[in-house]
Amino acid sequence: MQIWVAISNNDLTSLDHKEVEVEGASLSDAEGKLRGASRLRFSLEKNHLQCSVAGQAPKAVAGEQIILKAQGPITIASIKRAGGNSHPSYLGEIRVANLKGKLRVSLRVSLDQYLRGVLTSEMPASYHPEALKCQALAARTYALKPRLPHDRDNANVCDSYMCCQYFAGLGQIDERIERAVVATAGQVLTYQGQPLLALFSSNAGGHTENYENCFSDPLTNEFPPAPLPYLAGRPEGKFTVAAGSEEFLRYLYKAAALKHDTKISMDSWTPKFHWRVRLPADALEAQMHHVVEKLAAAADTAPFVIPPQSGKFGHIERLEVLKRGVSGVAIAMKIVTSTGDWQIKKELVIRKAFANTEVKLARLNSARIFFSHETDDLKLLKTVNIYGLGFGHGVGLQQTGAQGFAQAGYDYKKILGHYFPGSNIEVL
Numbered sequence: 235m236q237i238w239v240a241i242s243n244n245d246l247t248s249l250d251h252k253e254v255e256v257e258g259a260s261l262s263d264a265e266g267k268l269r270g271a272s273r274l275r276f277s278l279e280k281n282h283l284q285c286s287v288a289g290q291a292p293k294a295v296a297g298e299q300i301i302l303k304a305q306g307p308i309t310i311a312s313i314k315r316a317g318g319n320s321h322p323s324y325l326g327e328i329r330v331a332n333l334k335g336k337l338r339v340s341l342r343v344s345l346d347q348y349l350r351g352v353l354t355s356e357m358p359a360s361y362h363p364e365a366l367k368c369q370a371l372a373a374r375t376y377a378l379k380p381r382l383p384h385d386r387d388n389a390n391v392c393d394s395y396m397c398c399q400y401f402a403g404l405g406q407i408d409e410r411i412e413r414a415v416v417a418t419a420g421q422v423l424t425y426q427g428q429p430l431l432a433l434f435s436s437n438a439g440g441h442t443e444n445y446e447n448c449f450s451d452p453l454t455n456e457f458p459p460a461p462l463p464y465l466a467g468r469p470e471g472k473f474t475v476a477a478g479s480e481e482f483l484r485y486l487y488k489a490a491a492l493k494h495d496t497k498i499s500m501d502s503w504t505p506k507f508h509w510r511v512r513l514p515a516d517a518l519e520a521q522m523h524h525v526v527e528k529l530a531a532a533a534d535t536a537p538f539v540i541p542p543q544s545g546k547f548g549h550i551e552r553l554e555v556l557k558r559g560v561s562g563v564a565i566a567m568k569i570v571t572s573t574g575d576w577q578i579k580k581e582l583v584i585r586k587a588f589a590n591t592e593v594k595l596a597r598l599n600s601a602r603i604f605f606s607h608e609t610d611d612l613k614l615l616k617t618v619n620i621y622g623l624g625f626g627h628g629v630g631l632q633q634t635g636a637q638g639f640a641q642a643g644y645d646y647k648k649i650l651g652h653y654f655p656g657s658n659i660e661v662l
């Protein structure tokens with residue numbers, strides 16, 4: 235089975251490219267117009283796709299698209315991946331196209347080759363073989379049913395972890411990853427006979443979350459969407475405090491911080507399990523209003539930012555979580571300011587609201603958070619401490635939890651049954 239993977243720009247935020255530079259041994263297209271070049275540069279000039287070979291004048295590309303093959307890997311030299319140091323290489327065919335005025339590049343590759351790349355990008359090869367198999371099934375299933383369809387991009391999936399799953403190219407494939415792909419060949423996760431939405435994240439901090447508490451409907455953007463029964467939050471251990479409350483998060487955080495017991499839950503072995511961010515009031519004051527106003531203006535996040543009647547962002551007095559999901563994830567919070575309360579809704583929007591360059595924070599690791607406030611003698615806010623559990627949205631499979639279960643002797647079928655209750659494994 236072959237799939238098309240849309241390749242993102244340098245920072246993985248968009249599929250649109252300013253220019254595309256393709257390198258490979260003996261590049262050629264199906265029609266034989268181009269033969270033997272090793273480096274081609276593409277751009278849009280006056281809304282038309284142009285190709286230039288080193289030392290020659292640019293030529294228009296007939297049909298506004300070209301599909302390229304090479305002897306061996308093809309490198310996209312106009313972008314970087316893997317920490318920003320290397321250009322990604324791919325095995326397969328590369329299509330460069332003018333898609334309704336946007337310069338796009340995508341890869342045609344077999345599903346299993348794509349999986350090798352996803353596993354390499356998403357999970358350390360040193361993880362337990364059963365955890366790697368969990369990731370292989372989740373990734374294969376996700377490729378068949380991504381959360382956001384990419385039909386209009388002329389592709390099945392994209393390569394960005396901000397949208398689909400991370401695929402940073404195909405370099406050397408570790409034999410442990412190879413074994414996980416081969417051992418699970420063709421296997422996918424299904425619910426009622428259909429491939430399910432195989433969401434996964436890095437660490438759930440002791441409890442996974444329900445789908446409808448973190449994601450909006452991919453087509454209507456409605457929040458909350460209809461629940462998906464196989465994406466229901468599960469505890470990752472036996473706890474003495476009821477899940478879903480701030481008290482539950484405090485209990486987990488304290489247990490992890492004290493390190494009396496490293497086996498709090500299946501996923502507590504990793505440093506991603508608990509974390510703290512200390513935000514001085516002046517850093518918060520300097521940046522939070524800009525970030526929140528930006529979120530309020532952007533089409534995809536605007537519905538989740540509710541300003542006070544004054545419409546103004548005053549001095550920050552306090553932060554408060556208003557509503558939590560089954561894992562304790564913040565679904566709604568308010569920023570109490572001197573000009574009224576700003577409400578922020580939805581897991582990812584809440585995480586983004588804390589972006590702060592002064593403390594080098596792009597977003598919070600997760601929204602499973604609680605706050606403590608420090609004030610000065612005049613009762614003015616001095617510092618906000620954000621205590622957090624987990625890394626990522628925590629819905630569906632969690633990679634570090636799968637590792638914990640695998641090390642405890644569970645096989646991949648049992649682990650996936652835990653993370654996707656009511657699901658089946660079927661062969662394509």
Ligand SMILES: [Zn+2]
Pocket residue numbers: 380382384391392393394397398399
């Ligand atoms: Zn995508």
